[in-house]
Amino acid sequence: MTVQDIDRGSFTAEWERWHRQKEDVLAGPHGFLAITGLHWLTEEPTRFEDAPGAWSSTAEGVAVELADDEELVLDGQVLRGRHDFGIIAERDSLYPAAGDAVIEVAKRGGHDIVRPRHPGNALRTSFTRTPAYAPDPRWVVAGRFLPFEAPRPVTVGASVESLEHVYDSPGQVEFELDGTAHRLTAFNGTAPGSLLVLFTDRTSGVTTYAANRVVQIAAPDADGRVSVDFNRAGNLPCAYTDLATCPLPPAENRLPVAIEAGEKIPLERGGRG
Structure with a gap:
């Protein structure tokens, strides 16, 4: 098929559909524009302003210690107290919910990270x-x-x-x-x-x-x-x-x-x- 054979109207419509779908994912309630922090985990349990719990990473994997008034929900299971997520594979992510936010728990470049995603983040709400x-x-x-x-x-x-x-x-x-x-x-x-x-x-x-x-x-x-x-x-x-x-x-x-x-x-x- 040559360029002359292409129906430009259909070609443009298909491209616009691709671009719209891509932007919908990017700017979704928990898309990348909703991210409020990129936190690199260490062995020392650490709290972050945009996520509940104290987070740590050891040879056994990622763990969170939640206070009495804090909870997360992962795959329908309510998490309270201490929860061990275990070892996360490279480029994998888990997404426990915290209210209307999700707390991405992931591994990137061999490092465990926590990356909260809040729908009200200004980068997301101002996106056009x-x-x-x-x-x-x-x-x-x-x-x-x-x-x-x-x-x-x-x-x-x-x-x-x-x-x-x-x-x-x-x-x-x-x-x-x-x-x-x-x-x-x-x-x-x-x-x-x-x-x-x-x-x-x-x-x-x-x-x-x-x-x-x-x-x-x-x-x-x-x-x-x-x-x-x-x-x-x-x-x-x-x-x-x-x-x-x-x-x-x-x-x-x-x-x-x-x-x-x-x-x-x-x-x-x-x-x-």
């Missing part, structure tokens, strides 16, 4: 929209997936200084822009077989967020063919808040071209419509 380039079919490019013989661990930086993430990469995605071939290291996406690519380009820090953007790619077909839709190059949470631990792209994923598609710098970071 994320500016973006107008969707254009020319930014949907055909490519192919080049699998590695075995997944390779790739260490990348994070939006939090000195933090690192390690992801298994199943391979690379190759495509052409204006006659020049490019290869990007891919990570596993959320759907089985799908791919996720973190990247920057020459718009980064100019019209798009400087640190990273992400594009999801559907699973390759039997011949390894993929479609890369840069119109759906989206911001990660760190584009909006310093309370995120987002991964940075691998060094080889810094494109030497301007990808004038997808989401731009958020208004919250000084972006323009």
Whole structure:
């Protein structure tokens, strides 16, 4: 299918639906814009202003000690007194409720964290929209997936200084822009077989967020063919808040071209419509 074959009305409507759904998650009652704190846990039980209980992290995992007038609710179970959450796997999260808030308990970069999410957080209540380039079919490019013989661990930086993430990469995605071939290291996406690519380009820090953007790619077909839709190059949470631990792209994923598609710098970071 060529650009001329695409129904631009349907293409734009589908993009708008994707963008709206993405923003609904971001600005939901307990989305990333509701986060009020990023707390790094230690062995010493510590209280935080935006969460009930005293929280700690040891070799046995995360624990909270709740006062007599405090409680949390996790999967319908009311938690009182001391509760041991146990060892949380890397990139996993638990979400016990505290009134109308949830207290995310997670592990990022090998560190246990508590990240409260309050619906009344000003960053959330003042949110309006994320500016973006107008969707254009020319930014949907055909490519192919080049699998590695075995997944390779790739260490990348994070939006939090000195933090690192390690992801298994199943391979690379190759495509052409204006006659020049490019290869990007891919990570596993959320759907089985799908791919996720973190990247920057020459718009980064100019019209798009400087640190990273992400594009999801559907699973390759039997011949390894993929479609890369840069119109759906989206911001990660760190584009909006310093309370995120987002991964940075691998060094080889810094494109030497301007990808004038997808989401731009958020208004919250000084972006323009």
